[in-house]
Amino acid sequence: MDEKETSRLEAFSDGVFAVAITLLVLNIKVPGLDLPPGQWLEEGKLWIAVRDEWPTLVAYIISFLTIGIMWLNHHRLFVHIKRIDTTLLFINLLLLMTIVFIPVPTALLAEYIVLPGQHAAAIIYSGTCLLMACCFNGLWRYASYHHRLLGKNVDAEAVEAISISLGHSFT
Amino acid sequence: MDEKETSRLEAFSDGVFAVAITLLVLNIKVPGLDLPPGQWLEEGKLWIAVRDEWPTLVAYIISFLTIGIMWLNHHRLFVHIKRIDTTLLFINLLLLMTIVFIPVPTALLAEYIVLPGQHAAAIIYSGTCLLMACCFNGLWRYASYHHRLLGKNVDAEAVEAISISLGHSFT
Amino acid sequence: MDEKETSRLEAFSDGVFAVAITLLVLNIKVPGLDLPPGQWLEEGKLWIAVRDEWPTLVAYIISFLTIGIMWLNHHRLFVHIKRIDTTLLFINLLLLMTIVFIPVPTALLAEYIVLPGQHAAAIIYSGTCLLMACCFNGLWRYASYHHRLLGKNVDAEAVEAISISLGHSFT
Amino acid sequence: MDEKETSRLEAFSDGVFAVAITLLVLNIKVPGLDLPPGQWLEEGKLWIAVRDEWPTLVAYIISFLTIGIMWLNHHRLFVHIKRIDTTLLFINLLLLMTIVFIPVPTALLAEYIVLPGQHAAAIIYSGTCLLMACCFNGLWRYASYHHRLLGKNVDAEAVEAISISLGHSFT
Secondary structure (H helix, E strand, O other): OHHHHHHHHHHHHHHHHHHHHHHHHHHOOOOOOOOOOOOOOOHHHHHHHHHOOHHHHHHHHHHHHHHHHHHHHHHHHHOOEOOOOHHHHHHHHHHHHHHHHOHHHHHHHHHHOOOOOHHHHHHHHHHHHHHHHHHHHHHHHHHHHHHOOEOOOOOHHHHHHHHHHOOOOOO | OHHHHHHHHHHHHHHHHHHHHHHHHHHOOOOOOOOOOOOOOOHHHHHHHHHOOHHHHHHHHHHHHHHHHHHHHHHHHHOOEOOOOHHHHHHHHHHHHHHHHOHHHHHHHHHHOOOOOHHHHHHHHHHHHHHHHHHHHHHHHHHHHHHOOEOOOOOHHHHHHHHHHOOOOOO | OHHHHHHHHHHHHHHHHHHHHHHHHHHOOOOOOOOOOOOOOOHHHHHHHHHOOHHHHHHHHHHHHHHHHHHHHHHHHHOOEOOOOHHHHHHHHHHHHHHHHOHHHHHHHHHHOOOOOHHHHHHHHHHHHHHHHHHHHHHHHHHHHHHOOEOOOOOHHHHHHHHHHOOOOOO | OHHHHHHHHHHHHHHHHHHHHHHHHHHOOOOOOOOOOOOOOOHHHHHHHHHOOHHHHHHHHHHHHHHHHHHHHHHHHHOOEOOOOHHHHHHHHHHHHHHHHOHHHHHHHHHHOOOOOHHHHHHHHHHHHHHHHHHHHHHHHHHHHHHOOEOOOOOHHHHHHHHHHOOOOOO
C-alpha cells in the first residue's frame, strides 16, 4: 500500500520532470523566423544569426543537464524513501515548483550574460538554485529524520552517504 | 481486469496533471526579453522589471499549489475507486478539462488584481473553482453511491470521511 | 514479453494523448493581456472581451472531448491487442500524428466560424477527422485480421462488436 | 532492483519522447490567426494561406516520424539493457537533449528550403542528425561492451544484429 503510494508520487514527479526538461526547447528562437512575410535572411546572415544564438544554446544545455541531474538525485532519494505523508507530498510539490521554474532565470541569464544587467541575472539564477537545494535538503532531512519514512531494511550506509553528500549528517 | 482499467485512467490523469502543472511556467514572461534587438534593460531597470512581475509569480505559486492539491485529492479518491464505467470516465474528463483550464483565469486574475477590472477577474476565477469542486463532488458522489464503483473490502470509515470532507454525506 | 511490449506502446501513447489534450489550453488567449504596457481593459470592456472569446472556448471543449474520446477508443482497442509488430507501431504513429494535429484545424474553425472563410475551415476540420477515422480503422483492421495480433483467449463477441462499431465486419 | 532502475529510466525517457513529439505541433502556425483584430482572410486567400503552409506541414510529418522512430530504436536497445550506471544515465541524457532539440533545425529547414539560405539550414539539420546517431551509437557501444549492462540470458544474436545495424560490430 505504502509502496504503491510512493510509485504514484514518483510517476507524477517523473512526468513533471519530463515536461519541464522538454519545455526548455521552447526558449530557443529559430533565427530568421520572426521576420515579416516576404523577407528572409541571406545565407551569410543566417550563419551569423545562428552563431549569435550561442547564449541561448548554452542556456539550453545547462538547464537540460541541471534538470536531468535533479531527476537523478530525486530518484536516488526515493530509492530509500518508502512511505509518504502529507508533509512529504507538500515538500515534494515545492521542490517540483522550483524545478519547473528553472527555465525562467536561465533564459534571463542567457540574455543578459553579455549585457550590463548580468549581475542581476546571475543573482536571480543563483537564488533559484539555492532554493532548489533547500527543498532537496528539506525533503531528505524530513524523510530520513529517525528513519521516519525510509524502508525497514534500509541500507544505513547508503542513507548516511546521501546525507553527507547533501552537506548534512543526521543520525 | 478492473484494477488494470483504473490504473490506466490514473496514468492518463497523472500525465494531464503533470503537463498542466508544468505549462504554468509559460505564463511567466521573462522581463526584458521582448525588447527589439539591440535594446536591453539596464541593471536598475531590470530589477524593477523583475519586481513588477510579482503578480505573475504569485499566480504561478497559487496555481501550482492548486493543481498539486487537486492531484492529491484525485488520488485520495482513486485509492477507493476500483472499477470504472463510461459515466465515470466522462466525469473524470470534465474534471480534467476544468483543471487544465485553471491557468487562464489565474493569468487574468494576476494581470487585473491591481487594475479596475479585478471584480470581473475574481468572478471568473471563482467560477472556475466552483466548477472544479462540482466535478470533484460529482465524481465521488457517482462512484460512492451505494458503493457502486468502490472495492469490496473498502474502508467504510475512510469513504465516509471523504464524503464529509467534500461537504456531503450519503449513506 | 509481448504483453510488456504492448504496455510500453500504451504508456507512450498515453503520454502523447495527455500532452496533446493539455496543449489545447494554449489556444485560449487571455483577453486584455496582449495590450501594450500601461494599458488595460475597463471592467465593462473586459466582460465583452471575455464574452467574445466564446468560439475559442467552444473549440477548447470540443477538442478536449474529441481527444478524450479518442483516448477511450484507443484503450478499448488495446484491451484486445496483445502483440505488436513494426506495421502496427507505424500505424499507431500515424494515428498519434493525426490526433496531435487536431488543435490546428480546431483553432482555424473557431476563428472562422463567424467569418466568410467558414467553408474552408470546416472542410479542413472534417478532413482531419476523416483521416483520424481512417487511421483507427486501419489499426483495428490490421490487428484483428485473422486475429493476427489479438490475445489467444480473446472475447470473440467483443472483437466483433468493435469491428461493427467501427463500421466494418471481418471474420 | 536493477530491473526497477531500468524501468524508471524508460518511463522518464518515454515521457520526454511523448512531450517532444507533441510539442512539434506548436511549430504549425494557423494561417490567418495573427492578423490584427477586425481583419481576416477571405475564403480564396485562406486556401492560399493554407497551401503555403506546406513546408511547415512536411516538417511536422518528418519530425514526427523521426522522433517516433527514435523512440522505437530507444526501446529496441532497452529490451537488452538491464542494468544502469551513472555513465549510461549521462549518455541517455545527452541523447534526449539531442532529440528534444530536433524541432529547431526542422523548423529552420522548413522555412529556408525554398529560400537562398537552404544550404545553411540543411547543414545544421544534418549536424543534429549526426549528433543523434553518435549518441545512439555511444549508448549502445557503452552498454554492450563486454555485455557490461546487458542481461545474463541475453540473446547474443539479437545483440549482434543491433550492433551491425548501428554500423559497428563489437564482440
